[in-house]
Amino acid sequence: MWTPTVLLIAATTVAACISLGGGLYEYLVVDPAWPKRPDIIQPTRGGVSRKRFWIPAHTVFEVLLIVSLIVGWSDAGMRIALIVALVSHAVMRIWSLFDFVPKALAFEKADPAGVDEAAAVRWTRRSILRLPLDLITVGAMIAALVAAAA
Template sequence: MEVLIGMAILAAAIGIGGGLYEFAVLDPAWPHRPSLVQPQHGGVSRKRFWISVHAVFELLLIAALVAAWQAAGIRQWLLTALAIHAAMRIWSALDFIPKALAFERARADDVSLEAARRWTSRSRLRMPLDLATLAALLMAFRTALHGTGI
């Protein structure tokens, strides 16, 4: 159980690292050069990274939850992590992903600098949810290690 929680923590940290990379490297530049996020023009394929990272994380989180189901204290933290992550993923699916795909498909001249800047600014609001998910996972791990999960 501890190994699964630890692996989920690692996957969450990789996702946070990817988010930090986007904020620090891609987001300051791509609104001025949309081709940076357009794979068909040699840009970064964000889908390739995010689909695999989220799939691995979600499978590990579910596996950890199944393994820890009998330990109420651990289960509580894992369910909290799942709920926070689900809120971020639903928000992303309904708002950020469709807009990101539109930016990727648009002709570079058709991308509004203002719309791209708004997207990058609002995208940063997802990071606190990712950090809260990680915090809940760390609490689950701590609870598991201290044997207070029952």
């Protein structure tokens, strides 16, 4: 039965999947190319603007996740799954905000000729380590959806 709670959890799950998809896209398409061509990630030079995707994607997911937690709190199965999603997402976001985002902004603002390719490659290799946290988030959201639909 498609109750408002199930629809809310489904929307939150879709938002989590969109974030995972964005991370996979960056890893598979953007990250292999930009260390040799930093202008690819420099919006002022015609490159992609990561913040145009990530700010709305994270904001939508985080708002939906908070509302989902409030709505699903009384159901133990949903609550546990949603807390796992919250914790894994929070760890990824905090790690990103203090480690990856400042370095990404520096790469975006640097003169392309002055970007250290080895440092850029190291950044891309470490960046993939965030994807398991996204996978945990998506898995937890799927578990919450199953609990909501039961």
